Amino acid sequence: MxxxxxxxxxxxxxxxxxxxxxxxxxxxxxxxxxxxxxxxxxxxxxxxxxxxxxxxxxxxxxxxxxxxxxxxxxxxxxxxxxxxxxxxxxxxxxxxxxxxxxxxxxxxxxxxxxxxxxxxxxxxxxxxxxxSLESYNFKPHSYIIHGNTGTGKTALLHRLQRNSYPVIDLEGIAGHRGSIFGQVGLQANNQKTFDSLLLEKLITLEHSPYVLFEAESMRIGKAVMPPFMGRQKETGTQLWIEMPLESRVAQIMKDYRPEEHQEELLTAFRRIKSRIHVPVAAEIDRSLVAGNFENAVLLLLEHYYDPKYDYTSLLYGESEKVTFKVNHLDEAEAAVTNWLRERHPESSSRGNWKLQV
CATH class of the missing domain: 3.40.250.10 (Rhodanese-like domain)
Known part of the structure; x- marks a missing residue:
């Protein structure tokens, strides 16, 4: 039986x-x-x-x-x-x-x-x-990855995770990139799936001295983060990635592959079109229709995303802040990795990272 x-x-x-x-x-x-x-x-x-x-x-x-x-x-x-x-x-x-x-x-x-x-x-x-999530006691210190849209925050976390650093990929768990274009090319998870995957990841990392995750809004696609994750985001060490505009445009082109998702991008853009100055919005729309994606991305960064992010940066005034000025994603990975090794010399070897996760 x-x-x-x-x-x-x-x-x-x-x-x-x-x-x-x-x-x-x-x-x-x-x-x-x-x-x-x-x-x-x-x-x-x-x-x-x-x-x-x-x-x-x-x-x-x-x-x-x-x-x-x-x-x-x-x-x-x-x-x-x-x-x-x-x-x-x-x-x-x-x-x-x-x-x-x-x-x-x-x-x-x-x-x-x-x-x-x-x-x-x-x-x-x-x-x-x-x-479990309602009563979860989050013990590791949090390092929160910030940066304007296009700085490759998610790609950076993926690289760190592949090298066995203790990472919580919130966007991966949510199946959504956390923006108006966040579901392009992805399948968003519902709240139940998000909660399950998050808890399993937290249990895996509960003995790590710290964790890294991206500064996301409380709502990511169809899911909402538990309150304790919001508190960790606000009180943890803020790691800011600064990168030139042209590098950010290139990173977005690589991440989103707009030529494969033109209709999805147009649909998503037209949901926010009214929030952008009319002549600029019209040019973005024309660029997306014509397949001139780099110009559309550039204008979206300059006239929509960057102003929003400048405001968001003011919300972390009292937290410890570390800024990494880099030219591209490879430099960002090297800078953050070196900083973590100096901060946590007891875990500097790759073998020790694997023991943590």
Whole structure:
């Protein structure tokens, strides 16, 4: 028979050995939110779930069970084989630890495939995430990366992360770059997914002496940061990247690849067009339509983003501030890396960074 385990037991098992977590809910439920790292092997697809649910509500529980059994029986060999092909220990879950995960675990047990079943399902996991973030005690010191649009803040954090520095990539977690153009070429995560990914990252970095993250607004795309992250942003050490305008234009062209997303960019720009001086806004629009993206970016920086950022910089008056004047992203990486090594000589070797994260 299968074994029911709590979320606490599941996390302990994950720390000790290989554990594959399998979400047996429908594909749309899985896409909406799931336990990070889990696979999706649905007992019912979206249409089947809707059909069974309608029978449950409008006919009877027994009618829903009978139809569910018919649907599962038809695809049982393929369903079982998907689980059999996954090596190591496995834990299944559904919405709240009910019929779908129980049916899956029972069927697998009959075929001598042992799995655990998560008590309370995804609902229990979501409750744990919310309670954990609400009471989270953030211990590492925060270094906050600032800079005008185009200074490559996100790219800088990605480089640092690849070299095992303790980084929280808030934009990556949100699936959004945090601006009116932030979703271009990306898929924004909802609040539930953002919360889950953020908490898992925080737990990974909880023993680091410090963390680095970008100075984001409280809302990033579809998600809102928890209040303690806002406090860290305000009280941490502020690292400011200053870079020439032409270098910033080049960095934006590289990051956004506007030639691949012309219509998305036009749609996004026209949402803010009324906030820009009319002749300038008209020229930006013409440039985007004509594919003259560099000129459009230049004008947006000069007439929209830079004035906004100049105002934002006044909000961190009492925090420690360190400024790095660089010409391009490579120089920014070298400058920040050298500064961190001087600040934290006990962790200056790459091997020690890996121990921290």
């Amino acid at each position: 299968f074994q029911d385990i709590t979320l606490e037991q599941l996390r302990a098992l994950q720390d000790r050995k290989q554990m594959t977590i399998i979400d047996v809910r429908s594909p749309s439920e899985y896409r909406d939110s799931t336990i990070p790292g889990s696979l999706n092997i649905p007992l019912f697809d979206d249409a089947e779930r809707a059909e069974v649910g309608t029978l449950y509500k409008q006919t009877s529980v027994q009618a829903a069970k009978d139809r569910g059994l018919e649907l599962v029986s038809a695809k049982l060999p393929v369903f079982i084989r998907q689980f059999a092909e996954i090596p190591g220990d496995k834990t299944v879950f559904c919405w709240r630890g009910g019929m779908r995960s129980r049916t899956t675990a029972t069927l697998l047990s009959l075929m001598d495939i042992h799995v655990n079943r998560l008590t309370g399902g995804y609902k229990a996991y979501r409750k744990w995430v919310m309670e």
